[in-house]
Amino acid sequence: MQNPSPIATTVPTSTLPQPPRPALSAASATSLGPRHYVAVNWIGLWTLYAKEVRRFLTVGTQTVLAPMVTTLLFLAIFVLALGHRVDQVGGQSYMQFLVPGLIMMAMTQNAFANTSSSLLIAKVQGNIVDLLMPPLSPVEQTIGVAGGGLTRGLVVGVATALGMWAFAPLQIAHPLLAVFFAVMACLLLSLVGMLAGIWAVKFDHMAAVTNFIITPLSFLSGTFYSTERLAPIWKTVAHLNPFFYMIDGFRYAFIDHADGSVVTGAILLGTCNLCLLLLVHRCFASGYKLKA
Numbered sequence: 001m002q003n004p005s006p007i008a009t010t011v012p013t014s015t016l017p018q019p020p021r022p023a024l025s026a027a028s029a030t031s032l033g034p035r036h037y038v039a040v041n042w043i044g045l046w047t048l049y050a051k052e053v054r055r056f057l058t059v060g061t062q063t064v065l066a067p068m069v070t071t072l073l074f075l076a077i078f079v080l081a082l083g084h085r086v087d088q089v090g091g092q093s094y095m096q097f098l099v100p101g102l103i104m105m106a107m108t109q110n111a112f113a114n115t116s117s118s119l120l121i122a123k124v125q126g127n128i129v130d131l132l133m134p135p136l137s138p139v140e141q142t143i144g145v146a147g148g149g150l151t152r153g154l155v156v157g158v159a160t161a162l163g164m165w166a167f168a169p170l171q172i173a174h175p176l177l178a179v180f181f182a183v184m185a186c187l188l189l190s191l192v193g194m195l196a197g198i199w200a201v202k203f204d205h206m207a208a209v210t211n212f213i214i215t216p217l218s219f220l221s222g223t224f225y226s227t228e229r230l231a232p233i234w235k236t237v238a239h240l241n242p243f244f245y246m247i248d249g250f251r252y253a254f255i256d257h258a259d260g261s262v263v264t265g266a267i268l269l270g271t272c273n274l275c276l277l278l279l280v281h282r283c284f285a286s287g288y289k290l291k292a
Contacts, residue, residue: 045140048131052148056114063110067156068163071106075099075164078224089226092255095168100251101223104185106160108246111153111186112193112214115145119197120206128290138284142194142277149190150183157182170254177262178253184269185246189214191276198283198290217243227259242272 056063079095089097122128131141161170172178192214200206221243227235238244245265252258284290 041135041137041140044134044136045144048134048136048141048144049147049151052114052118052145053151055118055148056152063114063152064156064159067106067110068159071102071160072163072167074102075167089257091257096171096255097226097251098224099164099168099170100254101221101247103157103160103164104182104247104250105218105221105223107153107157107182107186108189108243109214109218110156111149112189112196112210114152115149115190115193116197116200116206116209117193118145118148119194120200120203123197123200123290124202132287132290138281141284142280145194146187146190146277146280149193150186153186153190154182157186172254173256174253178250180266181246181249181253181269184266184273185250188242188246188269188273188276191273191280194280195276195283198280198288201289217241221247222259223247242268245269 075095075098078098119128122131131145136144164170196206196209200209220238221241222238227238227244230238239260245260245268248258248260249262249265249269252262282288
């Protein structure tokens with residue numbers, strides 16, 4: 001006679017002795033919770049800025065080398081076409097007069113292109129949430145994106161200046177003033193690009209801003225000519241163009257000659273940058289055309 005098989009009994013896990021769990025320290029418990037930022041999220045701000053910089057450095061042939069080549073073509077065309085007709089401008093040769101304006105034009109156009117395309121592409125592709133969701137304040141968002149455009153403008157300016165040095169030796173009369181006007185101009189166009197990127201809904205809107213506002217103001221700012229040779233009424237109109245003060249101040253830093261007031265230009269650029277910073281900050285704080 002076979003013995004009956006033993007009946008398997010299931011013991012609840014909760015009744016089994018459990019090994020003691022290590023107590024969490026105060027530092028560990030704090031690290032598991034949300035991170036608290038005192039005043040500025042430096043890590044997030046740096047990450048956003050680095051992302052904007054790497055965005056254009058990844059395609060440096062298109063964003064840095066191409067503007068340099070285009071500016072060199074402008075230099076060659078205008079010097080060959082007008083160099084023999086214009087002896088001197090402001091006590092300098094036409095080439096020396098032309099170079100600072102071309103460098104500034106390249107810087108401002110690329111600063112605008114960087115921020116405007118960054119925001120518009122993010123909106124079109126639907127990943128603008130990657131900018132809005134991280135723990136970044138509107139001030140940090142404004143500084144991070146604008147800093148990327150400012151950096152691209154300065155990088156393009158340095159590359160263009162080095163490319164032109166082979167054809168037109170550069171002499172900077174006021175180095176600190178050159179840096180000031182370069183930074184202020186690139187920052188201004190970077191902020192304008194942010195406003196355009198926030199406002200635009202499709203690429204046609206951005207093309208309209210570029211073709212009907214940025215390009216005309218750039219070409220009518222005295223880049224290729226001295227406003228002193230214009231009729232009085234057109235000279236007054238030219239001096240109403242903020243792009244004129246960018247180029248005039250930057251040119252003064254190189255050749256020690258200005259068609260307008262350098263002090264007025266510095267004050268105007270500073271005021272415009274402050275107003276644009278406040279406006280862009282307001283757009284980020286309210287989510288204007290950013291939060292669908």
